[in-house]
Amino acid sequence: MMTLPAGFVRFLFLLLIQASAGKAVAAEPERLVLARAGNLPILLTAPHGGLEGIPNVPLRSRGTTSMDAYTIELAEALARHLMNSLGGQPYVVAARFSRKYIDANRAEADAFESPHAKSTYDAYHDQIRHFVAQMKQRFPQGALLVDIHGQSEDPGVVHRGTKNGATVAALIRKHGPEALSGPNSILGVVQSKGYKVFPPNTPIGNPLEDRRYNGGNGGYTVFTYGSRNPDGLDTIQIEVGRDLRTDSRFIAALSDGVAVFYRTYLEDPLSPHYTSNAINPSAP
Ligand SMILES: [Zn+2]
Numbered sequence: 001m002m003t004l005p006a007g008f009v010r011f012l013f014l015l016l017i018q019a020s021a022g023k024a025v026a027a028e029p030e031r032l033v034l035a036r037a038g039n040l041p042i043l044l045t046a047p048h049g050g051l052e053g054i055p056n057v058p059l060r061s062r063g064t065t066s067m068d069a070y071t072i073e074l075a076e077a078l079a080r081h082l083m084n085s086l087g088g089q090p091y092v093v094a095a096r097f098s099r100k101y102i103d104a105n106r107a108e109a110d111a112f113e114s115p116h117a118k119s120t121y122d123a124y125h126d127q128i129r130h131f132v133a134q135m136k137q138r139f140p141q142g143a144l145l146v147d148i149h150g151q152s153e154d155p156g157v158v159h160r161g162t163k164n165g166a167t168v169a170a171l172i173r174k175h176g177p178e179a180l181s182g183p184n185s186i187l188g189v190v191q192s193k194g195y196k197v198f199p200p201n202t203p204i205g206n207p208l209e210d211r212r213y214n215g216g217n218g219g220y221t222v223f224t225y226g227s228r229n230p231d232g233l234d235t236i237q238i239e240v241g242r243d244l245r246t247d248s249r250f251i252a253a254l255s256d257g258v259a260v261f262y263r264t265y266l267e268d269p270l271s272p273h274y275t276s277n278a279i280n281p282s283a284p
Contacts, residue, residue, distance in 0.1 A: 028054075028055065028119075028120070029119045029120040029122070029123035030123060032050070032052055032054060032095070032096045032097040032120050033093065033094070033095060033096065033097075033120070033124045034072070034092065034093065034094040034096055035092070035093045035094075035127040035131075036089070036091065036092045036093075037091055037131065037134070038079075038088065038092070039089055040082065040086060040088040040089060040090050040091075040262065041135060041139035041141070041142065041144065041266045042090040042091065042143065042144055042258065042262065042266070043090065043091040043092075043093065043131055043132070043135060043143065043144070043145040043146070043233070044075045044078060044090050044092050044093075044094075044146050045075075045092075045093045045094065045128060045146070045147045045148065045221060046068075046072050046074070046075045046093075046094040046095065046147075046148045047094075047095050047099075047103070047104035047105040047124070047147070047149075048067055048068035048071060048099050048103075048104070048149060048150070049067060049068055049070065049071035049072035049073070049074075049075075049094060049148075049150075050072065050096040050097045050098050050099070051067070051098055052096045052097045053097075053098065053101065054097050054098075054102065054116070054117060055116075056114075056116040057101045057102075057112070057114045057116045057117045057120075058101075058113070058114055059100050059101065060100060060101065060103070060113055061113060062113070063103055063106070063110060064099070064103065065098075065099050065100045065103075067099050068149050068150030068151075069242075069245065070245040070246050071094075071148050071149060071150050071240070071245065072094045072096070073246075074148055074245050074251065075092055075094055075148050076092070078090070078148075078251065078254065078258065079092055081252065081256075081259075082258060082259060082262075085255065085256070085259045086259055086262060091131045091135065093124065093127050095124050097120055101120075102117050102120060102121050102124075104121065104124045104125070104221075105147070105149075105219070105220050105221050107220055108121065128145075128221070128225060129225075132145070132225050132233055133231070135233060136231065136233065139266070139268070141266060141267075141268040142170065142174065142233075142234065143233045143234070143266065144171075144233060144234050144235070144236065144261070144262075145221070145222070145225055145226075145233050145234070145235040145236070146186075146235075146236055146238055146258065147221045147222050147236070147237045147238070148240070149237060149238065149239045149240065150239065150240050150241075150242060150245055151212070151213060151239040151240070151242070152241070152242040153212070154196075155241045155244075156195075156196060156241050156243050156244065157195075157196045157198055157241045158187060158195060158196070158198070158238060158239065158240055158241060158244065158254075159197075159198050159210050159212075159213035159239035160180075160197065160199060160209055160213075160237070160238065161209055161222060161236070161237030162180065162209065162222065162226075162236050162237070163209075163219065163222070163223060163226070163228075164204060164205050164208055165177070165204045165205070166223075166226065166228045167219075167222040167223060167226030167227065167228060167232075167234070167235040167236065167237075168180055168226070168235065168236060169227045169228045170227035170232075170234055171227065171234040171265065172204075175265055177203065177204050179261075179264075180204060180236075181201040181202065181203070181204060184261060184264040184265070185201070186238075186254070186257035186258055186260075186261045187201060188201050188257070189253070189256055189261070190253050190254055190257045193253040193256070195250060195253060198210060221235065221237070222235040222236065222237045223235075238254075240254075
């Protein structure tokens with residue numbers, strides 16, 4: 001048997017160690033971002049529901065660091081409901097990392113302070129960008145990104161954030177303002193089931209959306225991927241009050257809202273995902 005020089009063996013060994021270490025580092029941002037492709041023209045995102053720390057990244061010293069508790073769970077519950085009512089899967093992207101380290105719903109300059117956070121921040125947004133581009137191709141009839149948040153100031157209210165219609169410009173152009181605030185809109189259905197929503201499905205801009213929840217102070221996701229951009233989708237930020245996020249009756253009402261919206265505005269009878277024979281989600 002041929003014997004390799006000891007120096008060469010050591011070199012090979014070091015190469016192997018480095019390769020596996022590199023792999024472990026590269027896998028870390030992916031571990032901190034939950035991402036799943038779907039087959040419905042719906043993308044659920046949740047930037048503020050994570051609890052995980054990020055190796056070598058210190059706590060942020062500025063900006064909001066409080067989490068939107070139960071919003072990953074809410075996204076997952078919505079996905080399960082949509083599977084039952086529509087027979088398909090929404091796309092899902094959620095930050096498992098804590099907002100204490102990165103605020104994924106901010107532009108890069110305001111999202112984190114340590115350069116070690118960049119790869120994790122990029123992993124979250126690369127995944128959304130990738131799904132948005134894929135969905136643009138796959139669903140030419142339109143697709144919707146729902147950015148799921150929580151707020152505690154109005155614990156029983158759902159606030160809508162679309163920059164007063166700008167992030168759903170394509171939807172409104174195609175279907176009119178009732179697609180955002182009419183009876184078959186997401187929050188139109190939620191309101192019809194007895195929940196308080198703001199704005200209360202009145203004509204867009206009267207009253208204006210609450211600036212705290214429509215991107216006045218953030219809203220980076222709906223603004224960046226919204227259909228005010230030709231390569232964006234329609235996007236809506238939903239700020240779910242603290243008392244509602246774990247309420248199964250509310251979760252069912254919200255998923256009915258998404259399902260009714262899908263059937264009214266997104267469903268393409270020619271697509272293999274056509275589900276008109278599935279159970280009517282509005283049925284009692
Ligand atoms: Zn939030």
